[in-house]
Amino acid sequence: xSSAVEKVIAGDVRTxxxxxxxIDDKIPGVRDVLKALYAHTGKAYVIGITxxxxxxxxxxxxxxxxxxxxxxxxxxxxxxxxxSPFSGGAILGDRIRMQRHSLDDxxxxxxxxxxxxxxxxxxxxxxxxxxxxxxGKDYIIVETVGVGQDEVDVVKSAQTTVIMVIPGxxxxxxxxxxxxxxxxxxxxxxxxxxxxxxxxxxxxRQMIDMGHNRYEEGKWKPPILKAEAVFDRGVTELxxxxxxxxxxxxxxxxxxxxxxxxxxxREELAEMIKSRLIQEVLDRLLxxxxxxxxxxxxxxxxxxxxxxCDDLLLPKLRALK
Amino acid sequence: xxxxxxLRVMVAKPGLDGHDRGARIIARxxxxxxxxxxxxxxxxxxxxxxxxxxxxxxxxxxxxxLAGAHMYLFPEVVKLLREKGVDDIVVVGGGIIPDDDISKxxxxxxxxxxxxxxxxxxxxxxxxxxxxxxSG
Numbered sequence: 001x002s003s004a005v006e007k008v009i010a011g012d013v014r015t016x017x018x019x020x021x022x023i024d025d026k027i028p029g030v031r032d033v034l035k036a037l038y039a040h041t042g043k044a045y046v047i048g049i050t051x052x053x054x055x056x057x058x059x060x061x062x063x064x065x066x067x068x069x070x071x072x073x074x075x076x077x078x079x080x081x082x083x084s085p086f087s088g089g090a091i092l093g094d095r096i097r098m099q100r101h102s103l104d105d106x107x108x109x110x111x112x113x114x115x116x117x118x119x120x121x122x123x124x125x126x127x128x129x130x131x132x133x134x135x136g137k138d139y140i141i142v143e144t145v146g147v148g149q150d151e152v153d154v155v156k157s158a159q160t161t162v163i164m165v166i167p168g169x170x171x172x173x174x175x176x177x178x179x180x181x182x183x184x185x186x187x188x189x190x191x192x193x194x195x196x197x198x199x200x201x202x203x204x205r206q207m208i209d210m211g212h213n214r215y216e217e218g219k220w221k222p223p224i225l226k227a228e229a230v231f232d233r234g235v236t237e238l239x240x241x242x243x244x245x246x247x248x249x250x251x252x253x254x255x256x257x258x259x260x261x262x263x264x265x266r267e268e269l270a271e272m273i274k275s276r277l278i279q280e281v282l283d284r285l286l287x288x289x290x291x292x293x294x295x296x297x298x299x300x301x302x303x304x305x306x307x308x309c310d311d312l313l314l315p316k317l318r319a320l321k
Numbered sequence: 322x323x324x325x326x327x328l329r330v331m332v333a334k335p336g337l338d339g340h341d342r343g344a345r346i347i348a349r350x351x352x353x354x355x356x357x358x359x360x361x362x363x364x365x366x367x368x369x370x371x372x373x374x375x376x377x378x379x380x381x382x383x384x385x386x387l388a389g390a391h392m393y394l395f396p397e398v399v400k401l402l403r404e405k406g407v408d409d410i411v412v413v414g415g416g417i418i419p420d421d422d423i424s425k426x427x428x429x430x431x432x433x434x435x436x437x438x439x440x441x442x443x444x445x446x447x448x449x450x451x452x453x454x455x456s457g
Contacts, residue, residue: 017378089352096362
C-alpha cells in the first residue's frame with residue numbers, strides 16, 4: 001500500500017487536501033491511489049444540499065456541521081462554486097460562513113470550482129467524496145447550486161438530497177422543477193420568517209405531490225420543512241428528518257436496494273468512461289499538435305469543423321478496435 | 322503533461338480589521354486572471370487562516386490588513402505554516418503598511434508587500450511570475 005493511501009486512512013489533512021487537488025487537476029497517478037482507497041469507502045453518509053444562490057446553503061451547512069459535532073460525529077464538507085466561463089477563475093466564498101469550524105480537527109472543508117466544459121465536476125466530486133469517506137468522516141455534506149446536468153449528477157451521488165428554497169421564489173421553483181425537484185428527498189424553505197412562506201409551502205407541496213401521484217407502498221414522500229438557518233431554527237428537525245430518510249433507505253427491500261445500487265454504479269461507470277475517454281483523446285491531440293492544427297484550419301476557413309472533428313477523431317476510434 | 326494545474330490562492334483578513342473592500346476587489350482581479358480564489362471573510366486568526374489554507378491546498382496566501390496589526394499577524398501566519406512543515410505556500414501582504422515595516426516583514430518570510438496605489442494588473446503579474454502551482 002502506498003504511503004498516500006495509508007496517510008489518507010489515518011486522516012492526514014495535508015495528504016487529503018493534496019489528493020483532492022490532484023483529482024481536480026486530473027493528475028494521472030491519482031487513479032492508483034483512488035483504486036486502493038475504494039475498499040475503505042462506504043462508511044460515510046453523504047448528504048447533498050442544493051438550491052439557488054442566496055437561499056442560505058452555506059449558512060445551513062455551517063449549522064448542520066455544528067449539530068453533528070455536538071453529537072460527536074466528524075464531518076467533511078465539499079462546497080462547489082461556479083467557475084467563470086470567461087477567465088476560468090472562480091471565487092470560492094462558501095467558507096466565509098463556515099470558518100468557525102476551521103480550527104476543529106473533526107471538520108474538513110474543501111471548496112471546489114465547477115471548472116467548466118471538460119471539468120467532469122460530478123466525476124471529481126465523487127472521487128473527493130470517496131477520499132473524505134476513506135479518511136473516516138461520518139457525514140459528508142456536498143453543497144452545490146444545482147443547476148445543469150453535471151450538478152444534478154453530483155446531487156444524485158448523495159444518499160439524502162436536501163433542496164432549499166426561500167419564500168417568494170415561485171418562478172425559481174418552476175425553474176428547478178425540471179430535473180432537480182425529482183431528486184429531492186427533503187425540501188427546506190429557508191428564511192421562513194419572510195412573507196410568503198406558506199404560499200411557497202403550498203406550491204411546493206402541490207408540485208411534489210404531482211410527481212408522486214402513483215401510490216406505492218412504503219414509498220418515501222419528501223417532507224417540506226421550514227427553517228431560519230441563520231438563527232439555527234429548524235436545523236434539529238432537518239437532521240431528524242435526514243435520519244428518518246436514512247432509516248427508510250435501510251428498510252427498503254433487498255431487491256430494491258440492489259437495483260438502486262446497480263443503477264447508480266451504471267451511471268457512475270458510464271460517467272467515468274466518458275470523462276476518461278475525453279481526457280485521453282484530447283490530451284493526445286493536444287500533445288501532437290493535431291488539435292491546434294485543426295483549430296487553425298477551421299479558423300482560416302480551409303476546413304469545416306465537422307470534417308475537422310472526423311479527421312481528428314476517426315483515427316483514434318479506429319485505434320480502439 | 323499538456324494539462325496544467327490551476328493556481329489556487331487564498332485571500333484572508335486576519336485580525337479585528339473590518340474593512341474588506343480591498344480584499345474583495347483583489348479576489349475579483351485574481352478570479353479574472355483565471356485563479357481559483359478562496360476568500361475567508363473577516364476576523365480570521367492566523368491559526369484559522371493556516372488551517373484553511375492547508376485544507377484548500379492553496380499556492381499563495383494574500384493577507385490584507387488596514388488596522389495596524391500587521392507586524393504581529395503576518396509573521397504569525399508564516400510561523401504557523403513553518404511549524405506545520407508547510408514550505409510551499411507563498412505568503413504576501415497588503416494594506417496600510419508603513420515603509421519602515423516592509424523590510425522587517427520581508428525578513429520574516431512575507432515575500433512581497435503591496436501598499437496603497439498598487440495596481441491590480443501589477444499584482445496579478447507578480448503572482449503569475451512568482452507563484453507556480455505546486456508540482457508533483
